[in-house]
Structures are given as C-alpha cells and as structure tokens.
Amino acid sequence: MKRLALIALIALTACKEEVAEAPDPVDLTPEALSFFCQMNIAEHGGPKGQIHLEGYPAPLFFAQVRDMVAYLKSPERDAEITAVYVSDMGAAPNWRQPGISNWIAADGATFVVGSNVAGGMGAPEVVPFADPTAADVFITQYGGAQMPLSDIPAAEVLGPVDLDLKLETPA
Numbered sequence: 600m601k602r603l604a605l606i607a608l609i610a611l612t613a614c615k616e617e618v619a620e621a622p623d624p625v626d627l628t629p630e631a632l633s634f635f636c637q638m639n640i641a642e643h644g645g646p647k648g649q650i651h652l653e654g655y656p657a658p659l660f661f662a663q664v665r666d667m668v669a670y671l672k673s674p675e676r677d678a679e680i681t682a683v684y685v686s687d688m689g690a691a692p693n694w695r696q697p698g699i700s701n702w703i704a705a706d707g708a709t710f711v712v713g714s715n716v717a718g719g720m721g722a723p724e725v726v727p728f729a730d731p732t733a734a735d736v737f738i739t740q741y742g743g744a745q746m747p748l749s750d751i752p753a754a755e756v757l758g759p760v761d762l763d764l765k766l767e768t769p770a
Contacts, residue, residue, distance in 0.1 A: 621682040622682050624649060624682075625649060627641070627647060627698075627699040629641045631660045633660055633666070633720075634650075634666070635661070636662065640662050643663075644694050644695040644696070644768065645663060645664075645716075645718040646685060646686035646688050646691070647660065647661060647685070647686045648663075648666070648683070648684065648685045648705070649667075649683070650667060650682070650683050653678045653681050655678060658682075662720050663718035664685050664686070664718065664725045664727055665718055665724055665755070667685070668751055668755075672756060683748075685727040686703075686727060687703045687728060688728055689729055694768060694769035694770060705727070706748055708747075709729075709731045709745050710748060710751060711726040711728070711737055711738055711743040712725050712746055713755070714741040715742050715764075715765070716741050716768065717766035722760045723760065723764065725751060725756065740769075741767065
C-alpha cells in the first residue's frame, strides 16, 4: 500500500505544472525603444513601464505607464505575460529622469490616476509609486486619486485624449 501511495504521489508531482519565477526587471538603457511608437524612451520624461512576455528575451518597454496599462487591458497579445514593472516615481531623481533601475512590480504599486500631469508622450499620465504616502504628496500638488493597477478604469488609458487639457510637466 505504501508503494502504491508513493507511485501516486510521484505521478501527481509529475503532472503539476511548474510555476516559472517572474523575470527581474531590466534596467532602462539609452537604446530602449517604446513598444507602440518605437521612439527612444530616454528622450521622454515621466514614468515608464516594462512587460515581460513568455518566450521573449527582452521586455516590451513603454514611454508612458498609460500606454503600458492600455496594452494590459487590450485583448491582443503576442504571448503570456510573466512580469510587469513600472518606475517608482517616489524614488525617481525627477520627472525628466525617472530612473533606470527603480522598477517596482506593477501589481504592488499605488497608481495616481486623473492628475493633471503629462507623461512622456504628452498624454495624461498614470503615475506609479511604491509608497502610498509619496502618492499622497503628489496628489496634493497635481490632483488625482490613488488606486491599484487592477482598478484603473479602461477609459483612463484607452479613451481619446482631450487635446484641450492643460497638463503640467512636474519638475
């Protein structure tokens, strides 16, 4: 009986799918191109995003977190998503230089949505923070509301951009 139980346990273990560990974030380089526009990310300020796809050696980079969230909410994808990272703007040197290695997991970040700031491509930005207190300080100056990635409304990232908006570029 013990032998049969051992064989069953081995069979069950062999049938289990292996859970792959999420890849680490990749430092932002001067050569990194934004997925949608293929423009050099270093030429645009504001927070950035990166999405890792199964079977792809390099992540997809995004010049704006807004664009990255739009990709996540889109039904079309090239492969299974294995990890998503965003710039921690609480650790960024400044808006123009969001940092090359201050990546945080997007599913644990606090996002400021609805502020009056423009991202790297000039559209309203969704601004990520590791620390909710840093997000509160940002909200005091630029408006908006805190929410997790899962609560960001599709209309905030997929809808048309009001070209008459007067958006700020933080210092």
